[in-house]
Amino acid sequence: MSSWGRRAALAAAALLVLGLLVGAGRRERSSEIGSQAAGMRKVEALVGPLDNPTLSGYRVLPGFDCLVYRRGPNPYALELCVDRAGRVVEAIDRRTVDRKIWSLTFEPASSPVRVDRAEVDRLLARMGAPAT
Secondary structure, eight states: OOHHHHHHHHHHHHHHHHHHHHHHHHHHHHHHHHHHHHHHHHHHHHHOSSSSTTEEEEEEOSSOEEEEEEETTEEEEEEEEEOTTSBEEEEEEOSSSSOEEEEOTTSGGGOOOBOOHHHHHHHHHHTTOOOO
16 A cells, blocks of 8 residues: 555544544533433422422522522522523532532533523512622
8 A cells, every 4th residue: 555545544544533533522412411401300390380489599690590499497409590591501409418410501502491581580589689
C-alpha cells in the first residue's frame, strides 16, 4: 500500500472513531437529560398543584425562581425551580438526610418538564418576592 493509501486509511479510521465518539456523547446526553427529567417529574408529582397549602417559601435567582414546599416539620422538603419560559430546571427532595437533586441548569432549554410560569409569578408576588 502506498503512503497516500495508508494516510487515506488512517484518515478514514479517525473519522469513524470520531463519529462513534460523537454518537456515544449524544446518547449519553440524551440519557442524562431523561434521568434528570424523571427526577424532576417525581418532585413535581410530590408537590401536586403549585398553589397548595404546603407552599412555604421561595428563592429568586438570576436564571430561575424556585418554589419551596413543606412536608411535615420540614419547611424546605421539596423545591421546584423554573426558568422564565416555565421549564423546570431543578428539583430538590430534602425529605431525608440524603437530599436528592435533579438539575438541568447546565442546559435549561433541554428540560421537557413544564409548569405554568404565570402561576409561578403569581405565587411569588403573593409571597412578596421581588419582581424579576
